[in-house]
Amino acid sequence: MHLVNDLSQGIAVRSYAPIVQILHHLPSSELEQSPMGARLRVANRLLAALEKRTLKRAQAIICQSKDTMQRAVGRFPEQAAKVRVIPNGVDVHRFAPNGRTEAVDSETPLIACVARGLEARKGINCLIEAFAAAQHVCHAKLVIIGKDSQGLRGQILAHARALGVADVITLIDSVPERDLIALYQRATMTVVPSLLEGFSRPALESMACGTPVIGTTVGSIPELLDENSGVLVPPGDAQALAAAIIDLLQNTKRVTRLGLAARERAVEHFSWDSVAQRVLSVCEQVASA
Numbered sequence: 001m002h003l004v005n006d007l008s009q010g011i012a013v014r015s016y017a018p019i020v021q022i023l024h025h026l027p028s029s030e031l032e033q034s035p036m037g038a039r040l041r042v043a044n045r046l047l048a049a050l051e052k053r054t055l056k057r058a059q060a061i062i063c064q065s066k067d068t069m070q071r072a073v074g075r076f077p078e079q080a081a082k083v084r085v086i087p088n089g090v091d092v093h094r095f096a097p098n099g100r101t102e103a104v105d106s107e108t109p110l111i112a113c114v115a116r117g118l119e120a121r122k123g124i125n126c127l128i129e130a131f132a133a134a135q136h137v138c139h140a141k142l143v144i145i146g147k148d149s150q151g152l153r154g155q156i157l158a159h160a161r162a163l164g165v166a167d168v169i170t171l172i173d174s175v176p177e178r179d180l181i182a183l184y185q186r187a188t189m190t191v192v193p194s195l196l197e198g199f200s201r202p203a204l205e206s207m208a209c210g211t212p213v214i215g216t217t218v219g220s221i222p223e224l225l226d227e228n229s230g231v232l233v234p235p236g237d238a239q240a241l242a243a244a245i246i247d248l249l250q251n252t253k254r255v256t257r258l259g260l261a262a263r264e265r266a267v268e269h270f271s272w273d274s275v276a277q278r279v280l281s282v283c284e285q286v287a288s289a
Helices: 007-012 027-032 038-057 066-075 077-082 124-135 153-162 177-186 201-208 238-250 252-270 272-288
Strands: 002-004 019-023 060-063 083-085 110-117 141-147 169-172 189-192 213-216 230-233
Touching: 007 038, 019 038, 019 272, 027 038, 027 066, 038 066, 038 077, 060 066, 060 077, 060 272, 066 077, 066 083, 077 083, 110 124, 110 177, 110 201, 124 141, 124 153, 124 238, 141 177, 153 169, 177 201, 189 201, 189 238, 201 213, 201 252, 213 238, 230 238, 230 252, 238 252, 252 272
Parallel strands: 002 019, 019 060, 060 083, 110 141, 110 189, 141 169, 189 213, 213 230
Antiparallel strands: none
């Protein structure tokens, strides 16, 4: 039996071996939500064909969010019986609070955004607009981590300069995991301003570190956060995002309360121990069928 973590791997495995396909997101469905040129339409057709073939071959399909499950079943209803929803997990022993007793220390508050890649769909420009608006009320620093995979770094910096906040924004390509954990622990909040999203690992990692998350209502984010452990805003709404940032910067007791609830939620629902057991159970069912 094969536990497959990538759509292309599902095609590559030998045909007689049972397959459990993990589906982080449905690429063709997300691509449809982007502006469609001729090349993207071709790419979308190829993705849809790959998805159809791969999911047909699988004996079970694990979707990492209800959002992905709904998209997969909507596009391929004939595969609905195979689908299970099991979220991604986080190492709650490594990603953990550092034992601080104050939500915000005497230094300038820090806002973290871990985007993995500086892609347009990550909503970085919206975050910078919101951050600039918040600066008029509360001073803070913003650290954005993400590889310049689409050549947007210069545009993002120019946007920050135009809004007068370039000197309090730091862009970093990547950091070692220990430094990433330290960033979450130090931050007053983590912002996930995505316009499109599959499964947000940064949101979950931040929650495990006891740092509250402001996220958008896209993809899996509303499934990770609830009203007790984070704040949700509409995607692309800089005004709503700015208001949420200001609220947390001005309310340290709420930051502490959200952070504690976020940590508790991460441990209870998303620890690798429990997630792995659920995946193992699906694999055992397929193997014994």
